[in-house]
Amino acid sequence: MTPRFAVIGIDHRHVYELAQHLIDAGMECAGWWPVTTNPHVLAGFRKRFAQLPEVSDRERMLEDRSVQLIATAAVPSERAVLAIEAMRRGKDVLADKPGITTWADLAAVEAAVIQTGRRFIVAFGDRWGSPASARAKELVRAGAIGRLVSTTGISPHRLNRETRPGWFWSARTNGSILVDIGCHQIDSFLSLTGREEAEIVHAAVRSVAPERTPVTDFQDWGEMILRNDVASATMQMHWFTPNGLADWGDGRTFIVGTEGFIELRKNLDLAGREGGQHLFLVTNERTEHIACAGKRTGAYQALVADLRDRTETAMGQSHCFAVCRLALMAEDRALGRA
C-alpha cells in the first residue's frame, strides 16, 4: 500500500519542498489543511498542488488511519505542539526547520517520541536538498581530503521584507537566527563529523540594521564556532543578500582536511558557471570542479523507507534532537543565558 502523508501547517513556503519531495519519494498526499498565517503560501500551494485534496477539517486528517506522516511548515513556535498531537494520534512527523524553538518544546517532543514510539524528523533542507553536500560527505568519508580539520559555512539569506508574515520578525515565534538558520549548519557539521556532540565555543547574534526591519530587535546576523573531537566549525548566517544577486543567498561551505579541501557553492557560482550545487575539490594531486546539480541526495527516499522499516538511515532521531539542542545551547550562549 502506498504510504500517505497529510500537510498541516502551510505558514512557510518550505512546505512546497516538503510536499514535493515526499511525493517524489513515493508517498501519496491524503490532504492539506488550508488554514495559514501566510496568504502568499496558501495561493502558492493551491497553484503548485492543484491536484491535492484541500481538507478544511484538520481533525479528519489526524484521525485518518491511512495517514502515516504529518508534514508541517507551521509557524515555527507552533510546530512542536502540533508534532506532539500528531504523534499521540499515531503519526510520524516531518517538520520544516527549525522544528523546535524552545527548551520546553524540545523536552516535550523528546518525551512524546519515547511515549508514542513515533518519529519526529526535521528536514534540514540545506543538506537534504543539496547534492553538493551529499557528494562532499562521500568525498570526506572516502578520505579524499585526508583527515577532517574544519568546516566553514556562510549562509546569507534575502530579507524579503514585503512578503514576510508577522511571526517572522520575532525570535519568540520564528526562533533565534541561530535556531532558524543556524540549525542547518549544525546539522551539516554533526553529519559530516559523524557525531552528535559538540562544544559551543562561541555564539553571537546581532541586530545590525534595524532600519531594514519592522522591529528593532530582529536578529539579522548570527555566528557560531563549534568544536568536537573530529573537527571545528565556523558558522555565519545573516539576512543581507542584495537584490542584484541571482538567488536568495550565496551559500558557501569550505571543508578543510589535512590533505585537501572542498568548497561548495550551493546556490550559484558568482559571476561564473550556470546554476547551483557546484563542488570544488582540491587534493594533493589536482584541482577539480564537480557539477552536482540535478543529482539526487536520496534523503527523502531514505526517509520513506525509514518510516516503513523503522530504520534510521536518512536521519537518526537522536541526531535530530542533537541539532535542536545545540542550536538552543548556542542561542543561550549568544544571549548570555549560559
Next chain:
Amino acid sequence: MTPRFAVIGIDHRHVYELAQHLIDAGMECAGWWPVTTNPHVLAGFRKRFAQLPEVSDRERMLEDRSVQLIATAAVPSERAVLAIEAMRRGKDVLADKPGITTWADLAAVEAAVIQTGRRFIVAFGDRWGSPASARAKELVRAGAIGRLVSTTGISPHRLNRETRPGWFWSARTNGSILVDIGCHQIDSFLSLTGREEAEIVHAAVRSVAPERTPVTDFQDWGEMILRNDVASATMQMHWFTPNGLADWGDGRTFIVGTEGFIELRKNLDLAGREGGQHLFLVTNERTEHIACAGKRTGAYQALVADLRDRTETAMGQSHCFAVCRLALMAEDRALGRA
C-alpha cells in the same frame, strides 16, 4: 637625491618583495647583508638581485648616513631588536610581518619610536600587495555595499616543510599563528573600518596535524573573531594548502554590507579565471566581476613619500602598533593568558 635603503635580515623570502617594491617605488638599495639562517633565501636573493651590492659589514650600512631606511625580513623574533638598533642610528625601519612577536618587543619599539622620532612600519603584504584589497576599500568607502556589517577572511598557507628553517616551527621565534599570519587580517579589518581599536571576541589556535611537522606543538590552525563600533570580523588562518592547488593558498575575503557584498579571491579563482586579484561585487543592482590583477596599490610609493615628508598616508604609526597589539592580545586570549 634618491632615497636609499639597506637590507639587513634575509631570513624569510618576503625580503624579495620588500626590496623589489622599494626599488619600484624609486628607492636605491645601498646594500644587503648576506648573513642568514636560510640558505634558500640567500641563493634566491643573489639570483634575483645580482646587481645590488652585497655588504658583509652590517655596521657599515647602519653607519651610512645616506641610508634612510632599513628593510628587514630577519627571523621574526629578532626584528624588534634590529629595528630599535636601526632607529637609534637614525634610520626608519620597514619590517616584514610580523614585525613584533612579544609584548616586551612592542613596548621597546614603541618607546624607541618616541625617543628617536623614527618610523617603524610593518609591511602587511596581504593588503599592500593586493590591488583587489585596495579596490575593495575604495568601494566600501564609496558606499557601494551600504554600511559595513562584517568581514570574513580565510587564509590558507602551504606548509612547505622541506624548505622551512628551524625558527619557523617555534612560536617563540616565528610568532604565534595569530601573530604571524593573523596580523594581515587584523591590519585589513582596521584599515577597512578606519579604526585602531577592536575587541577580541574569540581567539583560538590548534595543532591539528603534528604528524606533518617536525615538532608537536606547531600551530597549524588559528581563528579569531574581532568586533569594533563599525563591523565584526571572522578570521581564519591555517597551514593546510594541498599540493594540487596552483598557488600557496586560496585566500578569500568576504565583505558584507547592508546593501551588497564583495568577495576577493586574491591568489586564484578556483578552477576558474586566470590569475589572481579577482573582486566580485554584488549590489542591489547587479553582480559584477572586477579584475584587479596588474593594478597598483600605490602603497610603497606612499610609504616612500611618507618617509620623505614625515606624513602617514601609507600607514599610520599608531595603526601599525594597533595591529601588533591586537595580534598579541588575540594570542594571549587563545592561550588562556587573558
